[in-house]
Amino acid sequence: MDKILVGLKRAVDYNVRVRVKSDGSGVETDGVKMSINPFDEIALEEALRIKERGEAGEVIVMSIGPSEAQQQLRTGLAMGADRAILVQTDETIDPLSRARVFNEVVNRESPAIVLLGKQAIDDDNSQTGQMLAAIWGRPQATFASKIELNGNVALVTREVDAGLETIEVDLPAVITTDLRLNEPRYVKLPDIMKAKKKPLDEMALADLGIDACPTITETRFEPPEARQKGVMVDDVPGLIAVLKDKGLV
């Protein structure tokens, strides 16, 4: 039966209010809660549902990052993934390199679908899935809000600016997930215990022989410009008066 490969990125939890370090070298991550990137969690949930419908045989979760990303992979295994792969690196890794790493794992595992989040909520890049599809020479269906499989074809509804677009892609393909695709399940305690026994393969990024690519250097971080404190009005006439005063209505 077909495999589904799911990417799980270890990212700052979405509830954390991120602060820029005072020296501008990055954002504060010490002691900050880390989680699975929410879009990736949706990708995993979808993969599990596809498997539970009998349309896939195995769900593999994969992460590229530090050893601590094992935590996110274990969470993925507890949700129901069958096994995990950690491509270990302590370096910051750019989207094109990530895509090349995924492509290398794709070559080894030959999945029918690679399911990724549409973007990571840390760098907000939204690149890896599209880049993997390009390198792999396969279809991409980004921002998916509905996925139907029919043999070797996937019918994917995408959230686009104009509304909902449906496209048909031949498998294998890369699909990236949007928010409304599903609501991920909660992990139950017995599943956490079971997940400890599931296989988690760790390999060093350096051992994969991925070509280095031209990287974009992040030179300085700064907080966004704060908006000036506004005024409170007491009632609707007060609001209209201020809006008229500003020439907005």
Next chain:
Amino acid sequence: MTRILIIAEHDGATLNPSTAKCVSCASAISDTEIDVAVLASSAAAVAAQASELEGVAKVLAVESDSNDHALAAVLAPQIAALADGYGYVFGPSTTFGKDLVPRVAALLGVNQISDVMSVEGPHTFKRPVYAGNAIVTVEAPADHPVVATVRIASYQAAGGGNSAAIENTTVVADIPTHTRFVELQSGASDRPDLQTAAKVISGGRALASSDNFELIYALADKLGAGVGASRAAVDAGYVPNEMQVGQTGKIIAPDLYIAIGISGAIQHLTGIKDAGTIVAINKDAEAPIFEVADIGLVADLFTAIPELTDTL
């Protein structure tokens, strides 16, 4: 002279205003020549609109039946071929550009700069990360083409009045058949487009139903405004997805933004931080939306909105 290629966004008949905003961003890079590529099944109308944009040197029209719909897998190899000789390839950071441009970047063997909000130098740009909680200055390698998406809320549209040359051209590229368009469901509306409207009214979860959104529509129509929504309102099914404003929805910069019954999660605020004036109407005086609002009104929307609509 470095050449910049901008990928036009369009629906087959009309050029999307996002393209004019990309032209503005490109114009901020000195000593460059800006070309716009229009890939379509029938390109003449869109190419003519692109040729009017101030700052454009040339419009490249690439006509092919396979370009009838904007499928990234189909367009990317053509753009990668067109990009030969260009120092920059830009597209808008709309769902069109976000889908397509990274695929082009990968074919060109480079990383992409997502959501350029300002040009600091020929290879230096600023972009938001962490839902806009941090702004990072990035430097692209000088010896490779710069491939970027432009955060359209950060730019005014380039003006008109130009008459750039239109060149019909063909490209040699492998066009895949593995990706096929099926349909587009669009909640067609006569209201101004959310991403270009000067005024936008958004409703949140507090509206409590699809029917109650009529209050928002009535006010919007009175003001000639576009209508948006918070993620919560979209998730609850009150309005369709294309109305979502925020980190993962639309990033907008209207002159006037009125948030009604929206608490103001950081993911929503990142979508409106460039608005000229933000008005918040919410029952909860502690709602975070009031921290960014220029004008705040603590009130029950079900009485305040009809009063506002009737009085204006």
